[in-house]
Amino acid sequence: MKALIVYWHPEPRSFNHAMLVSAQKALIGSGWDVIVSDLHAMQFDPASSRANFRSVKDPDYLKLQIEEMHATEVGGFSEELAAEMEKLESCDLMIWQFPLWWFGLPAVLKGWVDRVFAMGRIYGGGRIYDQGVFRGKRALLSLTTGGPAEAYVQGGFNGDIHAILRPIQRGMLQFVGFDVLAPQIVYAPVRMSDQERQSELERFKERLSTIAGEAPIHVGHY
Numbered sequence: 001m002k003a004l005i006v007y008w009h010p011e012p013r014s015f016n017h018a019m020l021v022s023a024q025k026a027l028i029g030s031g032w033d034v035i036v037s038d039l040h041a042m043q044f045d046p047a048s049s050r051a052n053f054r055s056v057k058d059p060d061y062l063k064l065q066i067e068e069m070h071a072t073e074v075g076g077f078s079e080e081l082a083a084e085m086e087k088l089e090s091c092d093l094m095i096w097q098f099p100l101w102w103f104g105l106p107a108v109l110k111g112w113v114d115r116v117f118a119m120g121r122i123y124g125g126g127r128i129y130d131q132g133v134f135r136g137k138r139a140l141l142s143l144t145t146g147g148p149a150e151a152y153v154q155g156g157f158n159g160d161i162h163a164i165l166r167p168i169q170r171g172m173l174q175f176v177g178f179d180v181l182a183p184q185i186v187y188a189p190v191r192m193s194d195q196e197r198q199s200e201l202e203r204f205k206e207r208l209s210t211i212a213g214e215a216p217i218h219v220g221h222y
Protein backbone atom coordinates (compact mmCIF):
# COMPACT_ATOMS: atom_id res chain seq x y z
CA MET A 1 0.00 0.00 0.00
CA LYS A 2 1.16 3.49 -0.82
CA ALA A 3 0.96 6.63 1.28
CA LEU A 4 1.51 10.14 0.00
CA ILE A 5 2.39 12.80 2.56
CA VAL A 6 2.01 16.36 1.33
CA TYR A 7 3.92 18.54 3.77
CA TRP A 8 4.50 22.25 4.07
CA HIS A 9 6.44 24.18 6.66
CA PRO A 10 9.24 26.67 5.99
CA GLU A 11 11.45 25.48 8.91
CA PRO A 12 13.13 22.05 8.83
CA ARG A 13 13.47 22.01 12.67
CA SER A 14 9.76 22.73 13.18
CA PHE A 15 7.39 20.51 15.11
CA ASN A 16 5.54 19.93 11.84
CA HIS A 17 8.73 18.47 10.42
CA ALA A 18 9.01 16.20 13.47
CA MET A 19 5.42 15.04 12.77
CA LEU A 20 6.40 14.33 9.17
CA VAL A 21 9.40 12.25 10.24
CA SER A 22 7.28 10.35 12.77
CA ALA A 23 4.67 9.60 10.12
CA GLN A 24 7.28 8.36 7.67
CA LYS A 25 8.85 6.07 10.28
CA ALA A 26 5.53 4.66 11.50
CA LEU A 27 4.17 3.98 8.01
CA ILE A 28 7.38 2.47 6.68
CA GLY A 29 7.57 0.35 9.84
CA SER A 30 4.08 -0.97 9.07
CA GLY A 31 4.97 -1.90 5.50
CA TRP A 32 3.75 1.15 3.59
CA ASP A 33 5.57 2.65 0.63
CA VAL A 34 5.80 6.33 1.50
CA ILE A 35 6.18 9.23 -0.91
CA VAL A 36 6.62 12.76 0.43
CA SER A 37 5.92 15.99 -1.39
CA ASP A 38 7.85 18.51 0.70
CA LEU A 39 6.44 21.63 -0.91
CA HIS A 40 8.87 24.06 0.72
CA ALA A 41 11.92 21.99 -0.27
CA MET A 42 10.46 21.63 -3.79
CA GLN A 43 9.93 25.41 -3.93
CA PHE A 44 6.46 24.57 -5.19
CA ASP A 45 4.86 27.60 -6.84
CA PRO A 46 1.30 27.93 -5.50
CA ALA A 47 0.09 30.37 -8.19
CA SER A 48 -1.92 28.99 -11.08
CA SER A 49 -0.97 30.35 -14.50
CA ARG A 50 -0.22 29.14 -18.02
CA ALA A 51 2.83 27.46 -16.45
CA ASN A 52 0.37 24.74 -15.32
CA PHE A 53 0.26 23.54 -18.91
CA ARG A 54 2.39 22.55 -21.86
CA SER A 55 -0.75 22.54 -24.02
CA VAL A 56 -2.85 25.55 -25.05
CA LYS A 57 -6.56 25.47 -25.87
CA ASP A 58 -7.27 29.20 -26.00
CA PRO A 59 -4.23 31.48 -26.33
CA ASP A 60 -6.34 34.65 -25.97
CA TYR A 61 -8.13 34.07 -22.67
CA LEU A 62 -6.91 31.94 -19.79
CA LYS A 63 -9.84 29.96 -18.41
CA LEU A 64 -8.16 27.47 -16.10
CA GLN A 65 -10.83 24.75 -16.09
CA ILE A 66 -11.05 24.78 -19.91
CA GLU A 67 -7.26 24.45 -20.16
CA GLU A 68 -7.32 21.71 -17.49
CA MET A 69 -9.86 19.68 -19.45
CA HIS A 70 -7.84 20.13 -22.62
CA ALA A 71 -4.59 19.21 -20.85
CA THR A 72 -6.32 16.08 -19.53
CA GLU A 73 -7.21 15.07 -23.10
CA VAL A 74 -3.82 15.73 -24.66
CA GLY A 75 -1.48 15.00 -21.72
CA GLY A 76 -0.68 18.69 -21.52
CA PHE A 77 0.04 19.31 -17.84
CA SER A 78 3.45 20.68 -16.87
CA GLU A 79 5.94 18.03 -15.74
CA GLU A 80 5.72 19.33 -12.18
CA LEU A 81 1.92 19.00 -12.00
CA ALA A 82 1.82 15.68 -13.87
CA ALA A 83 4.26 14.25 -11.31
CA GLU A 84 2.06 15.40 -8.39
CA MET A 85 -1.06 14.02 -10.09
CA GLU A 86 0.63 10.65 -10.55
CA LYS A 87 1.56 10.54 -6.85
CA LEU A 88 -2.05 11.34 -5.96
CA GLU A 89 -3.43 8.71 -8.32
CA SER A 90 -1.10 6.00 -7.06
CA CYS A 91 -1.64 6.45 -3.31
CA ASP A 92 -4.09 4.56 -1.09
CA LEU A 93 -3.71 7.03 1.79
CA MET A 94 -2.93 10.73 1.60
CA ILE A 95 -1.82 12.78 4.62
CA TRP A 96 -1.51 16.57 4.64
CA GLN A 97 0.89 17.79 7.34
CA PHE A 98 0.68 21.53 8.02
CA PRO A 99 0.35 24.35 10.56
CA LEU A 100 -3.12 25.92 10.67
CA TRP A 101 -2.80 29.39 9.19
CA TRP A 102 -5.69 31.86 9.36
CA PHE A 103 -8.12 29.01 10.01
CA GLY A 104 -7.04 27.25 6.84
CA LEU A 105 -4.27 25.71 4.76
CA PRO A 106 -1.03 27.66 4.42
CA ALA A 107 -0.93 29.31 0.98
CA VAL A 108 1.53 26.91 -0.64
CA LEU A 109 -0.51 23.85 0.31
CA LYS A 110 -3.69 25.58 -0.83
CA GLY A 111 -1.94 26.42 -4.09
CA TRP A 112 -0.92 22.77 -4.48
CA VAL A 113 -4.64 21.91 -4.34
CA ASP A 114 -5.54 24.74 -6.75
CA ARG A 115 -3.05 23.49 -9.32
CA VAL A 116 -3.06 19.70 -8.85
CA PHE A 117 -6.82 19.11 -8.41
CA ALA A 118 -7.50 19.80 -12.08
CA MET A 119 -10.87 19.55 -13.79
CA GLY A 120 -11.06 16.62 -16.17
CA ARG A 121 -8.35 14.54 -14.56
CA ILE A 122 -9.05 14.90 -10.84
CA TYR A 123 -12.78 15.78 -10.87
CA GLY A 124 -15.60 16.69 -13.21
CA GLY A 125 -18.14 15.16 -15.57
CA GLY A 126 -20.20 14.00 -12.59
CA ARG A 127 -17.18 12.46 -10.88
CA ILE A 128 -17.46 14.22 -7.51
CA TYR A 129 -18.15 13.18 -3.91
CA ASP A 130 -19.42 9.55 -3.84
CA GLN A 131 -18.67 9.26 -7.56
CA GLY A 132 -15.31 10.99 -7.18
CA VAL A 133 -12.15 9.88 -8.94
CA PHE A 134 -10.51 8.87 -5.63
CA ARG A 135 -13.34 6.87 -4.08
CA GLY A 136 -11.90 4.01 -2.07
CA LYS A 137 -8.85 6.06 -1.07
CA ARG A 138 -8.47 7.70 2.32
CA ALA A 139 -7.15 11.06 3.44
CA LEU A 140 -6.11 12.49 6.79
CA LEU A 141 -5.35 16.04 7.87
CA SER A 142 -2.51 16.30 10.39
CA LEU A 143 -2.17 19.80 11.71
CA THR A 144 -0.84 21.95 14.49
CA THR A 145 -2.34 25.11 15.93
CA GLY A 146 -1.18 28.12 17.88
CA GLY A 147 -4.40 28.26 19.90
CA PRO A 148 -5.16 25.81 22.72
CA ALA A 149 -7.71 22.96 22.47
CA GLU A 150 -10.27 24.78 24.62
CA ALA A 151 -10.41 27.62 22.09
CA TYR A 152 -11.44 25.20 19.33
CA VAL A 153 -14.76 23.91 20.68
CA GLN A 154 -18.29 25.19 20.13
CA GLY A 155 -18.58 28.31 22.28
CA GLY A 156 -14.79 28.64 22.50
CA PHE A 157 -13.34 31.85 21.10
CA ASN A 158 -12.24 30.24 17.81
CA GLY A 159 -15.21 27.87 17.48
CA ASP A 160 -15.42 24.16 16.65
CA ILE A 161 -12.30 22.91 14.88
CA HIS A 162 -14.43 20.50 12.83
CA ALA A 163 -16.37 23.44 11.39
CA ILE A 164 -13.08 25.16 10.56
CA LEU A 165 -11.79 22.04 8.79
CA ARG A 166 -15.03 21.41 6.89
CA PRO A 167 -14.08 23.44 3.77
CA ILE A 168 -10.95 21.31 3.46
CA GLN A 169 -12.45 17.95 4.37
CA ARG A 170 -15.71 18.41 2.43
CA GLY A 171 -14.82 20.96 -0.24
CA MET A 172 -11.48 19.44 -1.25
CA LEU A 173 -10.97 15.87 -0.01
CA GLN A 174 -14.49 14.45 -0.19
CA PHE A 175 -15.20 16.52 -3.30
CA VAL A 176 -12.67 14.47 -5.26
CA GLY A 177 -13.87 11.23 -3.65
CA PHE A 178 -11.57 10.60 -0.68
CA ASP A 179 -12.93 9.03 2.50
CA VAL A 180 -11.83 11.31 5.33
CA LEU A 181 -10.22 9.95 8.49
CA ALA A 182 -10.39 11.82 11.80
CA PRO A 183 -7.92 14.72 11.80
CA GLN A 184 -4.74 14.43 13.86
CA ILE A 185 -4.50 17.72 15.73
CA VAL A 186 -1.70 18.88 17.98
CA TYR A 187 -2.97 21.98 19.74
CA ALA A 188 -0.38 24.59 20.64
CA PRO A 189 2.83 22.54 20.52
CA VAL A 190 4.69 25.78 21.26
CA ARG A 191 3.17 25.84 24.76
CA MET A 192 4.05 22.21 25.55
CA SER A 193 7.00 20.76 27.39
CA ASP A 194 9.46 18.75 25.36
CA GLN A 195 8.07 15.59 26.94
CA GLU A 196 4.51 16.49 25.98
CA ARG A 197 5.61 17.06 22.40
CA GLN A 198 7.37 13.68 22.39
CA SER A 199 4.11 12.09 23.58
CA GLU A 200 2.25 13.72 20.69
CA LEU A 201 4.78 12.30 18.23
CA GLU A 202 4.36 8.84 19.80
CA ARG A 203 0.56 9.17 19.70
CA PHE A 204 0.73 9.87 15.96
CA LYS A 205 3.11 6.96 15.35
CA GLU A 206 0.86 4.56 17.25
CA ARG A 207 -2.19 5.68 15.33
CA LEU A 208 -0.46 5.34 11.97
CA SER A 209 0.77 1.83 12.75
CA THR A 210 -2.85 0.62 12.53
CA ILE A 211 -4.23 3.23 10.12
CA ALA A 212 -4.97 0.61 7.44
CA GLY A 213 -7.93 -0.62 9.50
CA GLU A 214 -9.33 2.76 10.52
CA ALA A 215 -12.88 3.74 9.53
CA PRO A 216 -13.66 7.14 7.95
CA ILE A 217 -15.57 9.87 9.78
CA HIS A 218 -18.78 11.64 8.84
CA VAL A 219 -18.03 15.26 7.90
CA GLY A 220 -20.97 17.17 9.36
CA HIS A 221 -22.78 20.24 8.00
CA TYR A 222 -22.43 22.50 11.09
Ligand SMILES: Cc1cc2nc3c(=O)[nH]c(=O)nc-3n(C[C@H](O)[C@H](O)[C@H](O)COP(=O)(O)OP(=O)(O)OC[C@H]3O[C@@H](n4cnc5c(N)ncnc54)[C@H](O)[C@@H]3O)c2cc1C
Pocket residue numbers: 009011013014015016017018098099100101102103104143144145146147189190194197198
Ligand atom coordinates in the same frame (compact mmCIF):
# COMPACT_ATOMS: atom_id res chain seq x y z
C1 LIG B 1 0.54 33.36 9.15
C2 LIG B 1 0.14 32.58 10.36
C3 LIG B 1 -1.19 32.31 10.58
C4 LIG B 1 -1.57 31.56 11.69
N1 LIG B 1 -2.90 31.31 11.87
C5 LIG B 1 -3.29 30.56 12.94
C6 LIG B 1 -4.67 30.24 13.14
O1 LIG B 1 -5.55 30.59 12.36
N2 LIG B 1 -4.99 29.52 14.23
C7 LIG B 1 -4.05 29.08 15.14
O2 LIG B 1 -4.42 28.41 16.11
N3 LIG B 1 -2.75 29.34 14.95
C8 LIG B 1 -2.34 30.06 13.87
N4 LIG B 1 -1.01 30.30 13.67
C9 LIG B 1 -0.02 29.64 14.57
C10 LIG B 1 0.50 28.35 13.95
O3 LIG B 1 -0.56 27.48 13.63
C11 LIG B 1 1.45 27.64 14.94
O4 LIG B 1 2.54 28.51 15.18
C12 LIG B 1 1.95 26.32 14.38
O5 LIG B 1 0.89 25.44 14.16
C13 LIG B 1 2.93 25.65 15.36
O6 LIG B 1 3.54 24.55 14.72
P1 LIG B 1 5.07 24.62 14.26
O7 LIG B 1 5.45 23.33 13.61
O8 LIG B 1 5.32 25.85 13.48
O9 LIG B 1 5.76 24.74 15.69
P2 LIG B 1 7.28 25.13 16.04
O10 LIG B 1 7.29 26.49 16.61
O11 LIG B 1 8.19 24.82 14.89
O12 LIG B 1 7.62 24.05 17.15
C14 LIG B 1 7.10 24.13 18.45
C15 LIG B 1 8.18 23.59 19.38
O13 LIG B 1 8.42 22.21 19.10
C16 LIG B 1 9.81 21.98 19.11
N5 LIG B 1 10.16 20.76 18.39
C17 LIG B 1 10.54 20.61 17.10
N6 LIG B 1 10.85 19.33 16.84
C18 LIG B 1 10.64 18.65 17.98
C19 LIG B 1 10.79 17.28 18.35
N7 LIG B 1 11.22 16.34 17.49
N8 LIG B 1 10.48 16.91 19.62
C20 LIG B 1 10.04 17.82 20.53
N9 LIG B 1 9.92 19.15 20.24
C21 LIG B 1 10.21 19.53 18.99
C22 LIG B 1 10.39 23.25 18.52
O14 LIG B 1 11.76 23.38 18.84
C23 LIG B 1 9.54 24.31 19.21
O15 LIG B 1 10.03 24.62 20.48
C24 LIG B 1 -0.59 31.07 12.60
C25 LIG B 1 0.74 31.35 12.36
C26 LIG B 1 1.12 32.10 11.27
C27 LIG B 1 2.59 32.39 11.05
